[in-house]
Amino acid sequence: MSVCYSFHRMKSFWPRLVFFILLIGLSSPAMSDDMVLKGPAESWVKQLDIPAADPTRSDQIKNGVSWLLSDDQIKHRAGGYVEYSRTVYKIVDRPGLDRGASIDLQFDPSRHKVTLNHLHIIRDGAVLDRLEGVEFDIFRRERDAEKGVFDGWLTAHVNIDDVRVGDIVDYGSTYEVTPLVGKDLFFKNFSTEWEEPVALIRTSIIWPSGQPLEIKTRGTRLKPSISPTGPDTTYLWEIPNPKPVNVEDNLPVTYPGWGSIDVASTANWQRVVDAVAPYYKPATVFPSAFAAKLDDIALRHPVPEDRMVEAMRLVQDQIRYVSLSMGAGSYVPRDPATVILSGFGDCKDKALLLVSSLVRLGIAAEVALADLDEGRALDQHLPALRDFDHAIVKARIGARTYWLDATNYLQGGKAHNLAQPDYGFALPLSSTGGLEKMPSPVLTSPSIQIVEDFDFPRKPRDPLVLTVFSTYEDADADWMRGNLASRSLSEVSDAYLKYYNKQYPGFQTIAKPEIVDRRDGNIVSVKESYRLPAEALAAND
Known part of the structure; x- marks a missing residue:
C-alpha cells in the first residue's frame, strides 16, 4: 500500500506557498552518490549477445530510440532475492539523445541495495566503458506529495557524456531486495509485449525447487521453459521481436490491453493476510479526550x-x-x-483507528486492503502485497456488511443511505482469508437534479429573472459538500455566474447562492438567483 489517496485540498495561498517550498526541498539532491555502488554483476548472471532489431519494424520506432534488449534475471536469496536488469537500445535519431542519454535508477533505501554493473557505449563496433566515470546525482522526488503521500523513494540519476546518434547504450544494474514485510512473499509482473518494437524481452527466475512458483497469464498464452538447476528450478521466458501493441485509451481494468505474466510464491490470498494482519489488531487504549468522544457516542446513540x-x-x-x-x-x-495525538494519518492509520473505535463501540469491524484504480481486476492477478494501494474498513452489524473509507471527509447519510465505496474487490484481514467482491451501487433515481426557472419580463424594460434549483444526493452530495467546503461562497457564486454568462452574456447575480445541507439525509441543495437586464436580453435575441 505504497499509495492511498484522499480528497484533501489546500484552502488558501499561504499553505500552497509552504507546500511549494517543501516540494523544492524534496526534489533537490538528497544524499551522496555512495548510496549506489559500482561493480560487476554476480557470477550466476548470464550475459547475452545483443540481438539485432527487426528492420521491417523501423517505421514503428518512437522518439529516436530502437529497443534491443530487456533482460531481467532473478535469483532467490534468504530473506529476499536479487534482481539483475539489463537494458540495451540504439539512438537512431536526434530525439533519442534526449530520451536515451541518461539513466534513472529508482529505489527504496530501506529495502534495496543497488549496484550499477556496467555502462557501455558501443560506437562503430567499439565498446566504450563509461562505468568508471559515472557520477550519481541522488534525488528524493515525492511524486505524490500534493496528495499528502511521502514514500521516501530515491532516484539515482546518471547523465551519460558524449552520446551520439548511432550509438548503442548498454547498461546493467543489480538490486538486492530485502522485503520489510512478508519476507517469504515473492511477486513479479512483466509485460510480454510493448507499444514499441523490441528485439528481445527475456525474464528468468531461479528459485528453490522446494518452493515452486505460481504463474498466471493475462492477455497471453505464453508459457515458460522450466528446468532444474541443482537445488533450484529455472523459469525462463524469451520473447523475440514481439509485435508492438496499440493500447487503446480508457480500457476497463478488467480488459487486458497487452499481455502480461504474474509470477508469485503463492496463489493463496491468506498468505498476504498472514503477512500483515498482525499489524492491524484493534487498539484498546486511546488518549483520554478521544476515548471520551467515543463514550459520548455510545451514550447518545444506542443504535449500532x-x-x-x-x-x-x-x-x-x-x-x-x-x-x-x-x-x-x-x-x-x-x-x-x-x-490521534498527531492529528493526521494515511489510509492505513485511519482505517485501523476507525476499526479500533468501532470495536470499542461494540461493532464487529476489520481493516480490508483495496486498490483504487485496478481493484476490479484483482481476481485476475496472483496474490501480492503490491496489489494494494489503499486500506478501508469492513464493518458488520447483524447480517449486513458496510464498507467504509476513513479517508473521505464530510460524508453524509445514515446507515441506510450511506454512499459506500466500490473498489471492485477487497481483502479483509481477519474474516475470510480471500478476496471479497464489494457491492456496486444501484442507481434507482437521478442523484443530481437541476431545475432552471425562467421568469420572462412582462414589461419591455423589465429584466429576465432566472432561478436555479440544484439538488445533489448520495455520493454526489458527498462530493458537493466537500467542494463547497473547500471554496468561499463568493468563489462559488462567481463560478456559477461565469457559467451562465457564457450562455447568456449580461447576467447579474441577485443574491449569493443559498445552500442547504441535510447531512443525515445526504442531500445538498443550492439555490441561485440571476437577472438579465432588458438591454442584454435584447442583445441575446
Whole structure:
C-alpha cells in the first residue's frame, strides 16, 4: 500500500506557498552518490549477445530510440532475492539523445541495495566503458506529495557524456531486495509485449525447487521453459521481436490491453493476510479526550448503525490525511494513539483507528486492503502485497456488511443511505482469508437534479429573472459538500455566474447562492438567483 489517496485540498495561498517550498526541498539532491555502488554483476548472471532489431519494424520506432534488449534475471536469496536488469537500445535519431542519454535508477533505501554493473557505449563496433566515470546525482522526488503521500523513494540519476546518434547504450544494474514485510512473499509482473518494437524481452527466475512458483497469464498464452538447476528450478521466458501493441485509451481494468505474466510464491490470498494482519489488531487504549468522544457516542446513540456513522465521521473529519509511507510504513500503520495525538494519518492509520473505535463501540469491524484504480481486476492477478494501494474498513452489524473509507471527509447519510465505496474487490484481514467482491451501487433515481426557472419580463424594460434549483444526493452530495467546503461562497457564486454568462452574456447575480445541507439525509441543495437586464436580453435575441 505504497499509495492511498484522499480528497484533501489546500484552502488558501499561504499553505500552497509552504507546500511549494517543501516540494523544492524534496526534489533537490538528497544524499551522496555512495548510496549506489559500482561493480560487476554476480557470477550466476548470464550475459547475452545483443540481438539485432527487426528492420521491417523501423517505421514503428518512437522518439529516436530502437529497443534491443530487456533482460531481467532473478535469483532467490534468504530473506529476499536479487534482481539483475539489463537494458540495451540504439539512438537512431536526434530525439533519442534526449530520451536515451541518461539513466534513472529508482529505489527504496530501506529495502534495496543497488549496484550499477556496467555502462557501455558501443560506437562503430567499439565498446566504450563509461562505468568508471559515472557520477550519481541522488534525488528524493515525492511524486505524490500534493496528495499528502511521502514514500521516501530515491532516484539515482546518471547523465551519460558524449552520446551520439548511432550509438548503442548498454547498461546493467543489480538490486538486492530485502522485503520489510512478508519476507517469504515473492511477486513479479512483466509485460510480454510493448507499444514499441523490441528485439528481445527475456525474464528468468531461479528459485528453490522446494518452493515452486505460481504463474498466471493475462492477455497471453505464453508459457515458460522450466528446468532444474541443482537445488533450484529455472523459469525462463524469451520473447523475440514481439509485435508492438496499440493500447487503446480508457480500457476497463478488467480488459487486458497487452499481455502480461504474474509470477508469485503463492496463489493463496491468506498468505498476504498472514503477512500483515498482525499489524492491524484493534487498539484498546486511546488518549483520554478521544476515548471520551467515543463514550459520548455510545451514550447518545444506542443504535449500532448510528454509532458506526458517528465514529466514521469522527475519524474522517478530525484526522487529516498525510501518508508517511517510508520503509515499513508502506504496509504497517502507526499506533492509533499516535495518530490521534498527531492529528493526521494515511489510509492505513485511519482505517485501523476507525476499526479500533468501532470495536470499542461494540461493532464487529476489520481493516480490508483495496486498490483504487485496478481493484476490479484483482481476481485476475496472483496474490501480492503490491496489489494494494489503499486500506478501508469492513464493518458488520447483524447480517449486513458496510464498507467504509476513513479517508473521505464530510460524508453524509445514515446507515441506510450511506454512499459506500466500490473498489471492485477487497481483502479483509481477519474474516475470510480471500478476496471479497464489494457491492456496486444501484442507481434507482437521478442523484443530481437541476431545475432552471425562467421568469420572462412582462414589461419591455423589465429584466429576465432566472432561478436555479440544484439538488445533489448520495455520493454526489458527498462530493458537493466537500467542494463547497473547500471554496468561499463568493468563489462559488462567481463560478456559477461565469457559467451562465457564457450562455447568456449580461447576467447579474441577485443574491449569493443559498445552500442547504441535510447531512443525515445526504442531500445538498443550492439555490441561485440571476437577472438579465432588458438591454442584454435584447442583445441575446
